[in-house]
Amino acid sequence: MYHNIPPLLLLLLVISVDCQSASTLKCTDVAIQSLCIDQEACDQCLQAHPCCNWCYDQNYDGRQCNVLENLSACPETKLELNTENKVEIPEFGNQPFTDGSAKEIIQLRPQFLNVYLAKDIPQNFTFTYKPAKNYPLDLYYLGDLSASMMAHLSVFKTIGADLPNNLTQLTENYKLAYGSFLDKVAMPFYLMAPDTYNNPCSVFSSEECETGYLFKHWLGFTKDTDTFIKKIINSKITANLDDLDGALDAILQILVCDKKIGWSKNSRKIILLPTDSLLHSAGDGILAGAVLKPNRTCLLDDEGNHMSPLTYDYPSFAQIHALLNEKKVNIIFAVKTQRKLEYYKSLTTELFKDSGFVGELEEDATNILELINKGYYNFVRQVKFFINTTSSENLDVKFFGDCDRLGIFNETSACYNVENEPVDFTVQLTLKGPPTKLSDVFYVEERNINERITLNITYTGHCSCDNYDGEELECLNGDFRCGKCMCQEEWTGKLCEENCDSKDFSSCKSSSDGYICNRNGDCICGKCSCNPPFNGQYCQYRCPTSKDGQVCSGPAQGKCIEDKCECINDFEYEDCSCSKSKSRCKLFEEMEFCSGNGNCVCNQCRCNAGFSGQFCESNKENNTLCEEYIKVIEDAILSGTNTAYKGTTKISIQEVNEDKRKSLCNDTECETVIYQGNSRCTIKCCYLKQDGDVHWLTTKSCVLTAGFAALTSGIVALALVLLAGAFFIACAKYRIYRLEQEEYRKFQNESGTLHEMNPIYKDPVSTYRNPMREKND
Ligand SMILES: *[C@@H]1O[C@H](CO)[C@@H](O)[C@H](O)[C@H]1NC(C)=O
Ligand SMILES: *[C@@H]1O[C@H](CO)[C@@H](O)[C@H](O)[C@H]1NC(C)=O
Ligand SMILES: *[C@@H]1O[C@H](CO)[C@@H](O)[C@H](O)[C@H]1NC(C)=O
Ligand SMILES: *[C@@H]1O[C@H](CO)[C@@H](O)[C@H](O)[C@H]1NC(C)=O
Ligand SMILES: *[C@@H]1O[C@H](CO)[C@@H](O)[C@H](O)[C@H]1NC(C)=O
Ligand SMILES: *[C@@H]1O[C@H](CO)[C@@H](O)[C@H](O)[C@H]1NC(C)=O
Ligand SMILES: *[C@@H]1O[C@H](CO)[C@@H](O)[C@H](O)[C@H]1NC(C)=O
Ligand SMILES: *[C@@H]1O[C@H](CO)[C@@H](O)[C@H](O)[C@H]1NC(C)=O
Ligand SMILES: *[C@@H]1O[C@H](CO)[C@@H](O)[C@H](O)[C@H]1NC(C)=O
Numbered sequence: 001m002y003h004n005i006p007p008l009l010l011l012l013l014v015i016s017v018d019c020q021s022a023s024t025l026k027c028t029d030v031a032i033q034s035l036c037i038d039q040e041a042c043d044q045c046l047q048a049h050p051c052c053n054w055c056y057d058q059n060y061d062g063r064q065c066n067v068l069e070n071l072s073a074c075p076e077t078k079l080e081l082n083t084e085n086k087v088e089i090p091e092f093g094n095q096p097f098t099d100g101s102a103k104e105i106i107q108l109r110p111q112f113l114n115v116y117l118a119k120d121i122p123q124n125f126t127f128t129y130k131p132a133k134n135y136p137l138d139l140y141y142l143g144d145l146s147a148s149m150m151a152h153l154s155v156f157k158t159i160g161a162d163l164p165n166n167l168t169q170l171t172e173n174y175k176l177a178y179g180s181f182l183d184k185v186a187m188p189f190y191l192m193a194p195d196t197y198n199n200p201c202s203v204f205s206s207e208e209c210e211t212g213y214l215f216k217h218w219l220g221f222t223k224d225t226d227t228f229i230k231k232i233i234n235s236k237i238t239a240n241l242d243d244l245d246g247a248l249d250a251i252l253q254i255l256v257c258d259k260k261i262g263w264s265k266n267s268r269k270i271i272l273l274p275t276d277s278l279l280h281s282a283g284d285g286i287l288a289g290a291v292l293k294p295n296r297t298c299l300l301d302d303e304g305n306h307m308s309p310l311t312y313d314y315p316s317f318a319q320i321h322a323l324l325n326e327k328k329v330n331i332i333f334a335v336k337t338q339r340k341l342e343y344y345k346s347l348t349t350e351l352f353k354d355s356g357f358v359g360e361l362e363e364d365a366t367n368i369l370e371l372i373n374k375g376y377y378n379f380v381r382q383v384k385f386f387i388n389t390t391s392s393e394n395l396d397v398k399f400f401g402d403c404d405r406l407g408i409f410n411e412t413s414a415c416y417n418v419e420n421e422p423v424d425f426t427v428q429l430t431l432k433g434p435p436t437k438l439s440d441v442f443y444v445e446e447r448n449i450n451e452r453i454t455l456n457i458t459y460t461g462h463c464s465c466d467n468y469d470g471e472e473l474e475c476l477n478g479d480f481r482c483g484k485c486m487c488q489e490e491w492t493g494k495l496c497e498e499n500c501d502s503k504d505f506s507s508c509k510s511s512s513d514g515y516i517c518n519r520n521g522d523c524i525c526g527k528c529s530c531n532p533p534f535n536g537q538y539c540q541y542r543c544p545t546s547k548d549g550q551v552c553s554g555p556a557q558g559k560c561i562e563d564k565c566e567c568i569n570d571f572e573y574e575d576c577s578c579s580k581s582k583s584r585c586k587l588f589e590e591m592e593f594c595s596g597n598g599n600c601v602c603n604q605c606r607c608n609a610g611f612s613g614q615f616c617e618s619n620k621e622n623n624t625l626c627e628e629y630i631k632v633i634e635d636a637i638l639s640g641t642n643t644a645y646k647g648t649t650k651i652s653i654q655e656v657n658e659d660k661r662k663s664l665c666n667d668t669e670c671e672t673v674i675y676q677g678n679s680r681c682t683i684k685c686c687y688l689k690q691d692g693d694v695h696w697l698t699t700k701s702c703v704l705t706a707g708f709a710a711l712t713s714g715i716v717a718l719a720l721v722l723l724a725g726a727f728f729i730a731c732a733k734y735r736i737y738r739l740e741q742e743e744y745r746k747f748q749n750e751s752g753t754l755h756e757m758n759p760i761y762k763d764p765v766s767t768y769r770n771p772m773r774e775k776n777d
Contacts, residue, residue: 027051027067027068027069028067028069029051030555030556031554031555031556032049032051032052032067033051033066033067033070034555035048035049035052036048036049036051036052036063036065036066036067037063037065037066038065039052039065040065040486041481041482041484041486042054042056042064042065042080042463042465042466042481042482042484043461043462043463044065045064045065045080045463046080046082046118046460046461046462046463047118047119047434047461048065050082050084050085050118050121051067051068051082052065052066052067052082053065053066053067053068053071053079053080053081053082054079054080054463054465054482054483055071055074055078055079055080055483056078056079056080056463056465056482056483056484057074057075057078057483058471058472058473058480058483058484060073060074060078060483061073064482064483064484068081078465078483080463080464080465080482082118082460082461083116083118083458083460084116084118084460085116085117085118085121085123085460086115086116086123087113087114087115087116087123087125088113088114088116089110089112089113089114090112090114092112093110093111093112093113093454094109094110094111094112095109095111096109097109097130097132097422098132099132099133099134099135100132100133100134100135100136100171100172100173101134101172101173102132105132105135105136105266105451106132106451107129107130107131107132107135107449107451108127108128108129108444108446108451108452108453109127109128109130110127110453111451111452111453111454112453112454112456113125113453113454113455113456114456114458115429115455115456115457115458116457116458116460117429117431117435117457117458117459117460118431118459118460118461119431119432119433119434119435119459119461120430120431120432121430121431122428122429122430123428123429123430124426124427124428124429125426125427125429126424126425126426126427127424127425127427127444127453128422128423128424128425129383129385129418129422129423129425129446130421130422130423131380131418131419131420133171133420134171134172134173135171135173135267135268135449136171136173136174136175136264136266136267136268137167137170137171137173137174137175137267137268137270137376138174138175138177138221138263138264138267138268138269138270139167139174139175139176139177139270139272139372140176140177140178140179140221140254140261140269140270140271140272141176141177141178141179141228141232141272142179142180142181142247142250142251142254142271142272142273143178143179143180143181143232143235143274144180144181144182144245144247144273144274144275144276144277145180145181145182145210145235145236146182146183146245146276146277148276148277148336149274149275149276149336152274152336152361152365152368153232153233153235154233155364155365155366155368156229156232156233157233158366159366159368159369160225160229160233162369163225163229163369164225166369166372166373167225167372169373170372170373170376170377173267174223175221175222175223175262175264175267176219176221176222176223176225176228177217177219177220177221177222177228177261177262178218178219178228178231178232179215179216179217179218179219179250179254179304180215180216180218180235181213181214181215181216181245181246181247181249181250182212182213182214182245182246183212183214183244183245183246183280184214184246184249184280184285184288184290184309184310184314185211185212185213185214185309185310209236210236213305213306213309214246214249214250214306214309215246215249215250215253215300215305215306215309216303216304216305216306217253217254217257217260217261217300217304217305218231218235218304219231220260220261220262221261221262221263221264222262244277244278244279244280244284245275245277245278245279245280246280246309246314247273247275247279247280248279248280248281248314248315248317248320249280249294249306249309249312249314249315251271251273251315251320251331252294252315252319252320252323253298253299253300253306254271255320255323255324255327255329256296256297256298256323257298257299257300258298259298260298260300260304263327263329265450266449266450266451267450268330268376268379268380268448268449269327269328269329269330270329270330270331270332270372270375270376270379271329271330271331271332272331272332272334272368272371272372272375273331273332273333273334274334274335274336274361274365274368275333275334275335275336275340276335276336276337276340276361277340278340278343279317279347280314281314281315281316281317282313282314282315282316282317282319283313283314284313284314285312285313285314286313288310289310290309290310290311290312290313290314291313292311292312292313293312293313294312294313294314294315294319296323299312317347317351318351321351321352321355324352324355325354325355325447328447328448328449328450329355330355330356330357330375330379330448331352331355331356331357332356332357332358332359332371332372332375333347333348333356333357333358333359334359334360334361334365334368334371335358335359335360335361336360336361336362336363336365338360341358341360344356344358345358354382354384354447354448357374357375357378357379359371359374359375379448380418381416381417381418381419382414382415382416382418382448383414383415383418383423383446383447383448384413384414384446384447384448385399385413385414385425385444385445385446385447386413386444386445386447387427387442387443387444387445387455388442388443388444388445388452389440389442394431394432394433394434394435394436395429395430395431395432395440395442395457396429396430396431396432397427397428397429398411398427398428398430399411399412399413399425399426399427399428400412400425400426400427400428401413401414401415401423401424401425401426402423402424402425402426403415403416403417403418403423404417405421405422405423405424409424409425409426413425427444429455429457431459434461435459435461435462437459438458438459438462439456439457439458439459440455440457440459441454441455441456441457442454442455442457443455463482465481465482465483466481466482473485473494473495474495475487475495475496476491476495476496476497477491477496477497477499478491478496490525492525498525500524500525500526505523507523507526507527508523508526508527508528508538509538510537510538510540514538516528517529517530517538517539518534518538518539518540520534520539520540520542521534521539532551533545533551533560535560535562536562541560541562541563542563543560543561543562543563543564543565543575544565544574544575545575546575546576546577547577551565552565552566552567552575552576553565553571553575553576553577556568556569557569557571557576557577558571558575558576573602577602578601578602578603579602579603581603582600582603583603583689583692584603584604584614584689585600585603585604585605585615586615587615587617587625587687587689587694588646588647588649588694589647589648589649590646590647590648590649591615593605594606594607594615594616595611595615595616595617595624595625596616597611597616597617597619598611598616613625613668614666614668617668623668623669623670625668625670625687626669626670626671629646629651629670629687629696630670630672630685632644632645632646632651633651633653633670633672633683633685633696633698634672634674634683636651636653637653637674637683637698637700638674638676641653642654649694650693650694651694651695651696652693652694652695652696653695653696653698654695654696654697654698655697655698655699655700656697656698656699657699658684658699660697661684661685661686661697661698661699664686664688664697665686665687665688665697668686668687668688669684669685669686670684670685670686670687671683671684671685672685676702678704678705679702679703679704679705680702680703680705681700681701681702681703682700682701682702683698683699683700684698684699684701685697685698685699
C-alpha cells in the first residue's frame with residue numbers, strides 16, 4: 001500500500017541511529033585494516049567489516065578495499081561507502097495513537113520503519129503499544145441449548161437490562177451476535193425414536209422442547225442489544241443423549257463464515273461459550289457416519305442453519321486452535337460444573353493457551369456478566385508480538401519488553417500485565433550470514449489485534465557500482481566490475497593480461513627438489529600463498545601460535561617475523577601470550593611475589609614444591625596469609641568497620657553468605673572465632689584481589705551461649721510440628737495432581753498431533769452418559 005508514494009517526496013525523519021557500530025567502531029585497528037586490504041571484490045569488501053569501503057576508480061593505485069582514512073586519494077564520487085546500520089522512520093510511518101472511535105485505530109507506533117542491516121551487527125528499534133480506549137469488541141454469544149443449560153437462557157430476562165451498562169464499562173464500541181448449538185442429530189448422540197425425536201425433553205420432563213440441531217446462527221454482529229436479548233430469550237431448549245456436544249462444529253462455522261457472522265476487521269473478538277458438557281472432536285463423528293474431514297468452507301445456509309451436519313466429522317482441537325490464532329479470536333468458556341471446569345482448564349493450558357479463558361458459571365448463571373468482564377480483561381492485559389516472516393533463514397529476531405514500565409527490558413515478546421498505559425518493546429535484528437537478497441519486508445504482528453508494523457529491510461553489503469556506466473578498463477581475460485578487472489582463473493595483472501601458467505611452480509620451491517611451498521601453502525601465479533601459521537617466500541617459516549590458534553597471539557600482542565614472534569604492547573613469552581604484569585602474583589603491595597615460594601610466570605604463580613594457593617601462600621599445615629591478616633579482620637569486625645589497613649594497602653571487608661563466599665574464593669579459606677556479647681561467632685573468610693583492590697569476604701555464624709538452650713529446643717519442636725503438617729499437605733496435593741493427570745491425557749493426545757488434522761479414533765463407550773443420570777447427579 002505504501003509503494004505508490006514516491007520515495008523522494010517522503011520526508012524522512014531519522015528517529016534513531018543507535019547503532020552500536022557507529023559509536024564503538026575503531027577503524028584504526030591494524031587487524032581490521034589488514035582484513036579490509038585482503039578483500040579482492042567489492043561485495044566481499046563491504047561484507048568483510050563495516051569499516052571497509054571500496055574505491056571503484058579504475059585509475060586508483062592502492063588497495064581498492066580499505067578503511068576510509070586510507071582511501072583519501074580516491075575521488076569522492078567513486079567511493080562505494082559501507083552503509084552503517086540504521087533505522088529511519090518516515091513521517092507516514094509514525095502516526096500518533098488514536099482511540100477506538102477513530103476511523104483508523106492506531107495502537108502501535110511507529111507503523112513503518114526502514115531498516116538498514118549489515119551482517120552480524122545487531123540493530124535495535126523500539127516500538128510502543130498503547131491500548132486504545134474504546135477499542136471495538138465483537139462478542140459472539142454461543143448458547144448451549146441442551147436441557148441442563150435451561151437456566152442460563154432465562155437469566156437474560158433479568159440481566160438483560162444490565163448488559164449494555166456492563167459492556168459500556170469495557171468499551172463503548174461493542175457489538176453482539178448470537179448462535180446456538182446442540183449436537184449432530186443422529187444416533188448415538190441423539191434419541192432418534194419418533195416420539196423423542198420431535199420432543200427430546202419428553203424423556204425427563206413434561207416441558208416441550210425443540211427438535212435438536214447441530215448449530216444455528218441467529219443474529220450477526222449488531223449494536224442492537226434489545227434484539228440480541230430478545231433472540232436469546234426466545235430460543236427454545238432441546239436435548240441430546242450423551243455428555244458431549246457439538247460446540248467445536250459451531251465454533252468452526254463462526255470462524256470460517258466471516259461474511260454471515262459479520263466480524264469487524266479491527267476489533268477484539270471473543271466467543272462466549274457457557275456450557276456444562278464436554279466437547280466432541282475429530283473422530284467422534286464417524287459413529288454417526290460423518291466421515292469427511294471438515295475444511296474452511298462455510299456451511300451455513302441463508303437462515304444460518306448448518307447445512308450438512310452429518311456429512312462432516314467434528315473438527316479437531318488442533319484445527320480450531322489454528323483457526324483461532326489465524327482469525328485472532330478468543331474464547332471464554334463459562335463452565336457450570338466443577339468436574340468439567342477441570343477439563344476446560346486443562347484444555348486451555350494445553351491447547352488454547354493464549355486464546356482461551358475459563359471461568360466458573362454459577363448454577364443460576366447470574367455471574368455471566370462478571371465472567372465476560374474477567375475474560376475480557378484477561379485478554380486485554382496480554383499482548384504477544386511475533387514477526388511474520390516467510391524467508392527469515394538468516395535473520396535473528398529478539399524481543400525485549402518493558403512490561404513493568406520501569407525502563408528495564410527483559411527478553412520477552414509478551415506482557416501479561418498491560419493496563420491502559422503504553423508499553424515499550426525493543427526488537428533486536430541480527431543478520432546472521434551473508435544476505436541472500438537485497439531487501440525484505442517483514443511484519444511485527446500482535447496475536448490479537450489486527451495491526452502491524454512494517455519493516456522494510458535493506459541488507460547492506462551490496463555494491464551498486466556494479467551498474468556504474470563510466471569509463472571502463474579493457475579487461476583482457478576477465479570482467480570489469482566496480483573499477484577493477486576481475487580476472488578469470490590463471491590470469492592476473494591489472495588487465496588480466498598476465499597468464500600465470502599453473503604448471504610453472506619453480507618459483508614456489510626453495511630448491512629444485514623441494515616441495516611446492518613446503519607443502520604449507522598453494523602456489524598461485526608463481527607466488528606462495530601460505531596457510532596460517534606459515535609464512536615466508538616458500539612458507540618455510542612458522543611462528544608460535546597461542547592456545548586459541550592465533551599466530552603470535554593475534555596482531556594485538558605480537559608480529560610474526562620469519563619464525564619468531566616479536567611481542568608488542570606489554571606482552572612476552574615465545575607466543576606473546578604472557579602479560580608482563582605481575583599484579584596477580586601478590587595480594588598486598590608489601591608482599592613478596594608468590595610469597596617468596598614460587599615464580600611469577602605469565603602473571604601467575606608457579607609454586608615451589610610443597611606450596612600451593614594463588615600466591616603460594618599455603619603449605620600443608622599453614623596458610624601464611626590467614627595467620628598474618630586474621631587479626632586485622634577480627635579487629636575490623638569487632639569495631640564494625642568494613643575497611644581496614646595493612647601497611648599501605650586498603651582492605652575492604654564484606655559480609656556475604658556462605659555460597660557466595662565459596663563461589664568467589666576457592667581454597668583461600670581462613671577461620672577464626674570471636675565473642676560478641678552473648679554470642680560465640682565463627683568467622684569464615686577468604687580473600688581475593690579484584691581490579692587491584694584486596695577484598696576479604698566474611699561469613700559470620702553465631703550461637704548463643706548457655707541459657708538460651710531451653711528456648712532453642714522449644715523452637716525445634718515447633719518446627720517439627722510445622723514440617724509434619726507441610727508433608728501431609730504435600731501428600732494430599734500430589735494425590736489431586738495424579739487425578740488431574742489422568743484427565744489431561746486425552747488432550748495431550750490431541751495437542752501432540754497439532755499439525756495432523758486426521759480424525760483420531762476415540763473409544764466411544766467410555767464417554768457415554770445417560771442424561772437422566774447426569775441430571776440426578
Ligand atoms: C592507513 O594509513 C595509516 C596512516 O597513514 C597507515 O599507518 C596504515 O598503515 C595504513 N593502512 C593500510 C592498510 O594501508
Ligand atoms: C538492544 O536492546 C537490548 C535490550 O534493551 C540490549 O540488551 C541490547 O544490548 C541492544 N543491542 C544493541 C545493538 O543496542
Ligand atoms: C472442502 O471440502 C469440500 C468437499 O469435502 C470441497 O468440495 C471443497 O473444495 C473444500 N474446500 C476447501 C476450501 O478446501
Ligand atoms: C453490571 O451492571 C450493574 C448495573 O449497572 C452493576 O450493578 C454490576 O455490578 C455490573 N456487573 C459487572 C460485572 O460489572
Ligand atoms: C503473514 O502475513 C501475510 C501477508 O499479510 C499473511 O497472508 C499471512 O497469513 C501472515 N502469516 C501469519 C503466520 O500470520
Ligand atoms: C526482568 O528480569 C529480571 C532479572 O532477570 C527479573 O528480576 C525481573 O523479574 C524481570 N521482570 C519481568 C517483568 O519479567
Ligand atoms: C523500502 O526500502 C527500499 C530500499 O531497500 C527503498 O527503496 C524504498 O523506498 C523503501 N520503501 C519505503 C516505502 O520507504
Ligand atoms: C605458620 O605461619 C607462621 C607465620 O608465617 C610461621 O611463623 C609459622 O612457622 C608457620 N607454621 C608452620 C607449622 O609452618
Ligand atoms: C578456583 O580454582 C580453580 C581450579 O582449582 C581455578 O581454575 C580458578 O581460577 C580458581 N578461582 C579463583 C577465584 O581463584
